Amino acid sequence: MKIAFIGLGNMGGGMAANLVKAGHSVHAFDLSADALDAAKTNGCTPFTDAGEACAEVEAVVTMLPNGGIVKSVYEGSVIGTAPAGAVLLDCSTIDVATAKETIAAAENAGYAMVDAPVSGGIAAANGGTLTFMVGGSEEAFERAKPVLEAMGKAVIHAGDAGAGQTAKICNNMLLAITMIGTSEAMKMAEKLGLDPQKFYEISSQSSGYNWSLNAYTPLPGVGVESPADKDYQGGFATALMLKDLRLAMEAAENSDAPVPLGARAASLYEDFAGAGNGGLDFSAIIKTYK
Numbered sequence: 001m002k003i004a005f006i007g008l009g010n011m012g013g014g015m016a017a018n019l020v021k022a023g024h025s026v027h028a029f030d031l032s033a034d035a036l037d038a039a040k041t042n043g044c045t046p047f048t049d050a051g052e053a054c055a056e057v058e059a060v061v062t063m064l065p066n067g068g069i070v071k072s073v074y075e076g077s078v079i080g081t082a083p084a085g086a087v088l089l090d091c092s093t094i095d096v097a098t099a100k101e102t103i104a105a106a107e108n109a110g111y112a113m114v115d116a117p118v119s120g121g122i123a124a125a126n127g128g129t130l131t132f133m134v135g136g137s138e139e140a141f142e143r144a145k146p147v148l149e150a151m152g153k154a155v156i157h158a159g160d161a162g163a164g165q166t167a168k169i170c171n172n173m174l175l176a177i178t179m180i181g182t183s184e185a186m187k188m189a190e191k192l193g194l195d196p197q198k199f200y201e202i203s204s205q206s207s208g209y210n211w212s213l214n215a216y217t218p219l220p221g222v223g224v225e226s227p228a229d230k231d232y233q234g235g236f237a238t239a240l241m242l243k244d245l246r247l248a249m250e251a252a253e254n255s256d257a258p259v260p261l262g263a264r265a266a267s268l269y270e271d272f273a274g275a276g277n278g279g280l281d282f283s284a285i286i287k288t289y290k
């Protein structure tokens with residue numbers, strides 16, 4: 001297929017390269033000249049105008065920083081510019097309301113479109129092992145699926161337009177809560193004189209079992225190897241976790257959903273990021289438990 005790819009940053013760069021590896025012809029656009037150069041090295045055809053990149057393609061993939069940018073790119077360069085019949089896939093993490101509005105605008109103009117945010121970080125984007133949670137009609141999902149399969153290990157239809165973003169922010173709100181809960185329990189066990197490794201061995205095989213403890217242990221030298229063992233470098237940045245928590249809080253307010261623990265987690269991550277830790281892996285929040 002001929003596919004336009006807009007937004008070739010940390011995530012989009014590797015995703016576009018995997019589309020090339022799968023045999024697709026990728027028309028790449030990014031505001032950054034460096035990102036475009038890297039895409040060219042990976043076999044993409046660079047374009048200096050988003051609209052030109054979208055002309056004559058069968059699919060458009062976007063991987064952009066936020067909802068405002070996604071809205072302006074679709075309104076300004078994709079809808080009405082990509083050929084009628086193209087399938088549009090926004091893989092960015094954005095607010096549910098903008099995802100629904102953008103899909104409605106695309107459908108009104110005759111396109112099939114999905115929101116398809118990802119789970120998995122830069123390594124999964126580079127390795128083609130992302131999980132995609134997809135919102136949109138059955139027809140749009142079926143058309144988007146082969147494009148997504150070239151970039152991921154799992155492609156799941158979550159429901160109607162916006163359901164992908166809903167799944168993503170609810171999942172990451174749960175992740176923030178379990179990471180904070182795991183950190184509290186580990187540090188309290190330590191204060192009470194229990195060896196953290198013993199706590200890990202017991203709790204990871206008991207009812208305290210959870211992904212943050214078992215697969216991403218936040219204390220260095222305890223449990224599985226994780227960003228904690230690399231001084232909290234790499235992994236999933238606190239700033240990105242905070243972005244997702246803010247989106248979750250916005251969605252909770254719009255839907256009148258009670259989220260007392262989610263709100264507390266968001267406020268703890270606000271403080272942690274505000275203290276200059278935005279670049280550290282989100283599991284570094286355990287450092288606040290002295």
Ligand code: NAD
Binds near residue numbers: 010
């Ligand atoms: P990034 O900042 O590295 O990349 C974004 C790219 O978009 C940049 O290259 C930027 O130049 C480009 N861009 C910005 N405005 C543009 C415009 N108007 N037209 C064209 N290009 C434009 O960000 P990222 O880490 O690649 O994240 C992208 C999306 O993926 C975000 O929504 C993020 O929340 C989500 N995400 C990131 C991760 C991660 O680990 N980095 C994990 C899951 C989801």
